[in-house]
Amino acid sequence: MKKVISEIGEKLRSNEYKLTPQRQQILEVLLENKDKHLSAEDVYNLVKQKSPDVGLATVYRTLELFLEFDIIHSVNFGDGRKRYEYGENSDGHHHHHAICLKCGKILEINEDLLEELERQVAEQYRFTITDHELKIFGYCEGCKVNAK
Amino acid sequence: MKKVISEIGEKLRSNEYKLTPQRQQILEVLLENKDKHLSAEDVYNLVKQKSPDVGLATVYRTLELFLEFDIIHSVNFGDGRKRYEYGENSDGHHHHHAICLKCGKILEINEDLLEELERQVAEQYRFTITDHELKIFGYCEGCKVNAK
DNA sequence: GAGATAATGGTAATCAGTTTCATTATATAA
DNA sequence: TTATATAATGAAACTGATTACCATTATCTC
Structure with missing residues (x-):
């Protein structure tokens, strides 16, 4: 540190x-x-x-x-x-968050997984990407059983 | 309407x-x-x-x-x-936004493009996904030339 | 049509975040 | 090292978005 x-x-x-x-x-x-x-x-x-x-x-x-x-x-x-x-990834991009709508728990998603999407967006929209912020909403393992 | x-x-x-x-x-x-x-x-x-x-x-x-x-x-x-x-996609998921850090313009990205990522997150993290919110930061076509 | 309930509009209150300003710490120059 | 300019700080006043309160109005049920 x-x-x-x-x-x-x-x-x-x-x-x-x-x-x-x-x-x-x-x-x-x-x-x-x-x-x-x-x-x-x-x-x-x-x-x-x-x-x-x-x-x-x-x-x-x-x-x-x-x-x-x-x-x-x-x-x-x-x-x-x-x-x-x-904290950020080695490429300077930030990790994602998965937010449970039931209990509020927030999971850190450390894989990037957006390379292909960003390639397409960059190409189709002529947009030069420097960073992103992705939030995923849904239900965590413990809550999914009795979900909404 | x-x-x-x-x-x-x-x-x-x-x-x-x-x-x-x-x-x-x-x-x-x-x-x-x-x-x-x-x-x-x-x-x-x-x-x-x-x-x-x-x-x-x-x-x-x-x-x-x-x-x-x-x-x-x-x-x-x-x-x-x-x-x-x-407004939302046909599958109930929301579209993405690309935000230009120079001029502030916001592009609507109507393609979903997250299916594969969501499949992986669902599997690896045992998370049931109902929606997402993605913001992409960078420079739009007009601004990228003289970007930082 | 009378009484219960839901919805509204205006305003006061709240609360995260910002600005101001006097004071303190730091850096630079003689 | 001492004076002096500059940066950073803490406390408190302020701001602006959102929420809560409350008296009034509309709507529904019997």
Whole structure:
């Protein structure tokens, strides 16, 4: 994790930004909670446990900064707040989410599987693709039996 | 369009809801603006042109009602407001959106192209899929030349 | 047609996210 | 190293979308 942090620090510094203690703590929280889909307030509460004097505004500003440099990305599950996630595939594309409509569980789908679709879209629509966000809705194994 | 409206009215009535004049006008606005991604306030303004005495609260309530019965669906393009859309594929799945990061244009991708991916996800994750939402980010034909 | 129920419109309240501003930390230059 | 400019922070005020409340109106049932 140390290495990841210093690489990100480097990325920020090369863009005239600093990895301040607050920013680093926010980053650590994100790294410790991959695939947890934290909201800004979740991050705030977790960071507060480490250093209680970090402000909510700083959390929002830092998340915005990390988004700008593609250090994290945000997902919207329709519950009225943005959620933030560290981590992406080797090709820079993001993984998918399967959301159970019954119990709300969210599965991480780590395979990309969109190459062929993206090839077709790129060709038919003359669109140059840089990233994607796919949400799949349905019922997880435990819930499918008595589904709607 | 008459037919669609009466079918939807039927759907509501069979669930103990009425297609009131206000609801019908909201529905008409949505039908007249397929693929336009209207926000609640957009809908409100358009409905007001027809009948100025419709309230914003009614618009929100009606959109929520239509969502509940899968008459419309909502998409979030990250601009801080939900957007609403009528229309789906023949199999009940929704079409995709390609969003240009430069000019903000949104292309409607009407091909499904996810069958194989969904087959694999269903098998590997034992997940029963009922719908999906795919957003593709990149640069449209006009913007790709001078893209970042 | 009277009473129960559902739906509506206006407005107040809520809540995630943003902006402001005074203060603190950091970096640069003499 | 000291002064000075600049960046970052925290607290609190503000914003804008959405929701809740409540009194009024329309609709349905008997």
